[in-house]
Amino acid sequence: MQTRRRWWHDRVGYEVYIRSFADSDADGVGDLDGLHERLDYLAWLGIDLIWITPCFPSPLADHGYDVADYLQVADELGGMRALERVVERAHDLGIAVLLDLVPNHTSSAHPWFIASRTSRNDPKRDWYIWRDPAPDGGPPNNWLSHFGGPAWTYDAATEQYYCHLFLPEQPDLNWANPDVAAAFEDIIAYWLDRGIDGFRIDVAHALAKHADLPDLPPAPGAGSGETLELVGNFEALHHLYDVNQPEVLDVYRAWRRVADARDGLLLGEVYLTDVNDLAPFVTSQDGLHLAFWFAPLRFDGRDPARLRRWLMEGTGLPPGCLAWITSSHDSPRAASRLGGGQRGRDLALAVAVLQFGLPGLPFLYQGEELALLDVDVPPDAAEDPIAVRAGAYDHSRDRCRTPMPWQAAPGLGFTTAPRAWLPLGDRTAEDTVEVQRSDTHSFLHRYRALVALRHDHPDLSSLEVDVEWQQAQGPVIAYRRGSLIVAANLGPDPVAWDPGQQGRVVFCTDRRREGERVAGPLELAPAAALAIHAG
Numbered sequence: 344m345q346t347r348r349r350w351w352h353d354r355v356g357y358e359v360y361i362r363s364f365a366d367s368d369a370d371g372v373g374d375l376d377g378l379h380e381r382l383d384y385l386a387w388l389g390i391d392l393i394w395i396t397p398c399f400p401s402p403l404a405d406h407g408y409d410v411a412d413y414l415q416v417a418d419e420l421g422g423m424r425a426l427e428r429v430v431e432r433a434h435d436l437g438i439a440v441l442l443d444l445v446p447n448h449t450s451s452a453h454p455w456f457i458a459s460r461t462s463r464n465d466p467k468r469d470w471y472i473w474r475d476p477a478p479d480g481g482p483p484n485n486w487l488s489h490f491g492g493p494a495w496t497y498d499a500a501t502e503q504y505y506c507h508l509f510l511p512e513q514p515d516l517n518w519a520n521p522d523v524a525a526a527f528e529d530i531i532a533y534w535l536d537r538g539i540d541g542f543r544i545d546v547a548h549a550l551a552k553h554a555d556l557p558d559l560p561p562a563p564g565a566g567s568g569e570t571l572e573l574v575g576n577f578e579a580l581h582h583l584y585d586v587n588q589p590e591v592l593d594v595y596r597a598w599r600r601v602a603d604a605r606d607g608l609l610l611g612e613v614y615l616t617d618v619n620d621l622a623p624f625v626t627s628q629d630g631l632h633l634a635f636w637f638a639p640l641r642f643d644g645r646d647p648a649r650l651r652r653w654l655m656e657g658t659g660l661p662p663g664c665l666a667w668i669t670s671s672h673d674s675p676r677a678a679s680r681l682g683g684g685q686r687g688r689d690l691a692l693a694v695a696v697l698q699f700g701l702p703g704l705p706f707l708y709q710g711e712e713l714a715l716l717d718v719d720v721p722p723d724a725a726e727d728p729i730a731v732r733a734g735a736y737d738h739s740r741d742r743c744r745t746p747m748p749w750q751a752a753p754g755l756g757f758t759t760a761p762r763a764w765l766p767l768g769d770r771t772a773e774d775t776v777e778v779q780r781s782d783t784h785s786f787l788h789r790y791r792a793l794v795a796l797r798h799d800h801p802d803l804s805s806l807e808v809d810v811e812w813q814q815a816q817g818p819v820i821a822y823r824r825g826s827l828i829v830a831a832n833l834g835p836d837p838v839a840w841d842p843g844q845q846g847r848v849v850f851c852t853d854r855r856r857e858g859e860r861v862a863g864p865l866e867l868a869p870a871a872a873l874a875i876h877a878g
């Protein structure tokens with residue numbers, strides 16, 4: 344099945360974690376005017392699509408993923424005018440702007456929920472998921488919150504529990520209620536009509552719940568290491584009824600009509616790592632346009648065959664329906680996950696090279712282009728509810744969310760405030776944009792060259808050019824994409840690798856190799872990746 348070519352298919356995306364990108368007003372928190380000032384940098388990097396993490400008014404129980412008003416912009420981030428300035432400047436630079444839409448839950452401070460909890464008869468009551476206590480007075484079922492503890496909170500005023508797959512301050516909307524669906528269709532139209540180019544959709548697989556809210560059985564793979572590690576026992580349950588219900592696709596069918604009429608992009612955070620679960624969200628021509636593919640985030644640098652399998656699974660879907668990431672504001676930074684140190688950084692770039700050559704929309708997470716490592720955030724500076732509430736410091740997302748290092752200066756060029764909202768960490772001068780930009784051998788220049796490779800070779804973003812996977816040669820993952828051959832050695836030792844084709848190196852993680860003629864086997868250093876133009 345062929346996907347129709349759309350404006351986003353040849354773009355390169357970048358996740359802006361707004362609170363940590365650039366602070367323009369010295370309050371220690373990144374904001375939209377700060378982003379505005381740095382858009383030229385993103386254009387220089389070759390980025391032509393950004394996803395801005397939630398910028399709506401919010402009590403910040405989950406740093407913006409608890410939205411109190413979907414039609415306004417938080418004052419703390421600069422308000423509506425600041426967003427308009429960002430969009431205008433971004434468009435001048437050829438950069439599309441996606442907002443982060445959070446439809447699974449609202450903030451408990453949203454007027455809908457405030458009304459809903461006032462009485463069982465309130466017109467907004469059924470906008471959320473309310474149930475009577477179990478016979479013993481406990482929660483109505485055994486569902487758990489992603490952030491630890493039960494997915495239910497008792498509301499004494501009306502003597503019922505409400506459901507929340509995240510914090511109690513993030514009550515889940517009842518997507519079986521057509522009024523909820525209608526409200527979101529209006530929200531989507533509102534922003535698209537104001538020049539926003541589309542949405543990243545938060546927990547896009549979770550909106551619909553099984554009507555009977557049955558108990559969840561234990562997960563078949565629990566304890567096998569095959570599931571994504573999360574807080575507490577969440578992954579010990581088999582999530583048959585709380586996420587990935589078929590009705591969720593009806594939601595996107597309706598949104599798709601609203602979005603397509605305005606040429607808007609719907610990109611789902613579909614956190615399902617079995618490709619067969621993911622497929623229905625993006626293959627039906629009337630579902631989401633794109634979904635992030637999270638399986639490769641399980642690669643820890645040790646078993647290249649696993650990464651190869653996940654990349655192949657993703658490319659088994661119709662071309663152009665996936666977005667590729669190696670990290671985000673929810674996961675360890677790629678360089679840390681892949682072992683840290685020089686090798687972790689090199690591997691992160693090598694994996695990015697493999698992903699940038701595949702059909703779909705490649706994304707960088709802010710700071711990835713600098714090969715940043717995670718920052719150790721001490722418990723007394725913790726912000727993430729996973730750390731603060733659940734005490735799960737090992738899983739804290741704070742360490743991948745610390746401020747962007749722009750300059751070797753106090754505040755890292757991120758802020759002039761004496762203190763940033765999260766620690767700056769032990770960033771070195773070599774970690775900063777300023778230093779890396781002036782050094783053509785830096786990671787920043789390699790990532791920029793990688794983005795340029797993608798833009799300069801239309802075969803890589805084409806929907807017609809297939810991926811031809813090469814037989815695995817030891818730890819080398821390689822494929823051909825039209826006129827290009829892309830390869831990476833993910834092992835710890837140098838490997839002799841045969842591209843099976845003559846050509847010229849047009850990109851290499853070791854920039855000194857660019858331009859090299861290839862005629863027969865060549866040696867790939869550990870964590871080296873390259874692209875060869877055949878001919």
Ligand code: TEU
Nearest residue numbers: 405408445489509545546573614673674
């Ligand atoms: O994340 C959703 C989500 O599923 C993650 O919590 C994921 O399970 C976890 O990170 C895996 O390690 C989204 C947002 O990206 C996240 O920042 C929010 O906290 C969450 O939704 C709630 O809105």
